[in-house]
Amino acid sequence: MQVxxxxxxxxxFRFVLRLVRQQATAEDLISEVFLDVWRQAGRFEGxxxxxxxxxxxxxxxxxxxxxxxxxxxxxxxxxEAIEDTSDTPDVTLAKKETGEVxxxxxxxxxxxxxxxxxxxxxxxxxxxxxxEIVGIPEATVKTRMFYARKKLAELLKARGIERGWP
Amino acid sequence: MNAKINEAQELPEDVELLLPWHAAGTLNRRDAxxxxxxxxxxxxxxxRYEMVREELGEAIRLNETLGAPSAxxxxxxxxxxxxxxxxxxxxxFNLTAWLTDFVTGFSPRTLAYGATAAAFAIVLQAxxxxxxxxxxxTLGPTLASVTENSGEGSFVLIRFNPQASAADxxxxxxxxxxxxxxxxxxxxxxxxxxxxxxxxxKDELSAVIKKMAGNPVVGLPxxxxxx
Numbered sequence: 001m002q003v004x005x006x007x008x009x010x011x012x013f014r015f016v017l018r019l020v021r022q023q024a025t026a027e028d029l030i031s032e033v034f035l036d037v038w039r040q041a042g043r044f045e046g047x048x049x050x051x052x053x054x055x056x057x058x059x060x061x062x063x064x065x066x067x068x069x070x071x072x073x074x075x076x077x078x079x080e081a082i083e084d085t086s087d088t089p090d091v092t093l094a095k096k097e098t099g100e101v102x103x104x105x106x107x108x109x110x111x112x113x114x115x116x117x118x119x120x121x122x123x124x125x126x127x128x129x130x131x132e133i134v135g136i137p138e139a140t141v142k143t144r145m146f147y148a149r150k151k152l153a154e155l156l157k158a159r160g161i162e163r164g165w166p
Numbered sequence: 167m168n169a170k171i172n173e174a175q176e177l178p179e180d181v182e183l184l185l186p187w188h189a190a191g192t193l194n195r196r197d198a199x200x201x202x203x204x205x206x207x208x209x210x211x212x213x214r215y216e217m218v219r220e221e222l223g224e225a226i227r228l229n230e231t232l233g234a235p236s237a238x239x240x241x242x243x244x245x246x247x248x249x250x251x252x253x254x255x256x257x258x259f260n261l262t263a264w265l266t267d268f269v270t271g272f273s274p275r276t277l278a279y280g281a282t283a284a285a286f287a288i289v290l291q292a293x294x295x296x297x298x299x300x301x302x303x304t305l306g307p308t309l310a311s312v313t314e315n316s317g318e319g320s321f322v323l324i325r326f327n328p329q330a331s332a333a334d335x336x337x338x339x340x341x342x343x344x345x346x347x348x349x350x351x352x353x354x355x356x357x358x359x360x361x362x363x364x365x366x367x368k369d370e371l372s373a374v375i376k377k378m379a380g381n382p383v384v385g386l387p388x389x390x391x392x393x
Contacts, residue, residue, distance in 0.1 A: 001247070005240060013235040027235045031243040038247055102224040103231075121225035126192040127184075142183040149186070152221065163217055 001038055008051060009034070011123065012058050018114050019062040029061045036061075048132055055123060056133045059115070066111070098161055105155035113148035120145055182211060185218045320366040321347070322359045322375060323390040330383040338383040342374070358390060 009030055016033075017026040036057055037044075044053060106117065119125045119133060130141045150166050157163075177183070181204045187193045188201040205212045322344070326335055339345060342361060349357030361374050371389055378387045 005243065009239065010234045013239070014229050014232045017232050018229070023235075027239040028242070030235060031239050031246065034243050035246045039250075098220075099224050099227070102221060103228045106221075106225055106228050117221075117225055118229060120186045120190055120192075121222045122229040124190050124192055126194075127187060129192075142180070143177060145186055146177065146183055149218070149221065153217075165214055165217060 001034070004037065004050070005034055008054050011051070012054050015055055015118060015123065016058050016062045018118055019059070019111055020065055025065060029058065029065055032061055033058045048129065051123070052125065052129045052133055055119070055125070056135075059133055101156060101159050101161055102152070105152055105159065108155055109148060109151060112144070113151055116141070116144050117148050117152070182214065185211075185215050186222070189215065189218045189222045319360045319364060320362040320371055320374075321390050322361050322371075322378065323356050323388045324359055324378070325356050325385040327383055327385065334383045338378075338381055341381075342378060359387075 012033060013026055013030050016029045017023065020026055020029065033054065037054065044050070106114070109117065115134070116130065119130045125133065127138050127141050131138045134141070136144070153163060153166055181201055184193060184197055184201050188198060193201065205215055330338075339359070342359075344359040344361045347358050347360045349355075351357075361371070361378075366374070375387045375389060378384060
């Protein structure tokens with residue numbers, strides 16, 4: 001268990017933190033995730049990667065926590081309404097820190113879109129693995145990723161970064 | 167409903183939907199080749215792919231800035247594990263797993279000594295068994311149904327037909343409630359059968375012999391005293 005924890009806890013923590021947005025809650029949840037893994041070790045059939053199994057459990061825990069504390073979640077309208085008080089769009093462009101703006105916009109996506117972006121880009125999960133973790137068909141995985149990227153592009157455009165797509 | 171139709175209409179080709187996975191390197195070989203070919207033939211798609219790569223880089227950088235959980239998470243986990251009730255032992259016994267665990271618990275040197283001792287024990291046992299057989303002169307086949315070699319009862323001397331099978335002989339013994347108590351005799355191949363647990367009268371024994379004589383499994387049976 002110590003080896004498993006050492007190998008996977010940081011990535012699981014980051015996945016959960018991106019969903020629940022609170023450090024303390026994320027830490028509590030990953031201890032619950034690995035406790036569940038310890039309890040259910042006999043049920044793991046090895047048909048998927050351990051990390052996929054861990055992320056599926058982590059996702060379930062995070063969503064359950066969000067349901068218990070709905071105030072932690074930012075809905076889409078709230079996210080869009082957040083004003084960047086540090087820079088105006090012009091200043092942002094002037095600084096040419098597109099990367100920073102993209103990162104900022106990635107945090108403003110809905111939980112559903114953040115989740116799929118992270119699973120694909122950061123956790124390097126294939127279409128079928130994402131389908132297994134999120135519990136949706138593979139075709140839905142592809143379209144959800146498309147709409148997450150589209151939303152990201154709209155958020156960037158609102159901050160003055162026009163990429164010519166969509 | 168209209169919104170859904172509009173969304174469906176704006177969906178790009180499948181190959182464009184796969185760009186994020188191509189950038190992450192998680193497509194299978196066939197899909198990756200398909201995307202590569204499309205990128206080579208479509209400049210606009212290639213430009214969009216660059217956007218995907220930019221998003222991927224920033225998503226990774228964003229996640230990497232999230233840091234790691236404090237030691238509290240690990241302490242909490244192992245405290246919870248310690249507080250768990252002891253697990254029940256497995257009801258089923260897996261011999262292979264047990265043997266593997268047992269053997270891996272020894273050092274190579276101990277295993278080598280153990281294997282040598284086991285080989286010596288096998289050779290010793292083989293030697294003792296061979297000695298017993300040679301001494302008793304019973305290296306040839308014997309009749310498995312010989313259960314007694316003495317006692318009270320009525321007995322018949324008999325020779326089994328050489329063509330009779332073991333099944334035939336067994337059936338014959340069952341049919342007559344008989345058991346082999348001695349034999350085969352050296353040279354003659356005769357067996358002594360107990361045909362009754364008590365001493366039968368002469369007529370009773372004759373009736374038994376007559377009944378046996380009609381069976382092709384045996385030759386002419388003869389009455390005999392107890393072996």
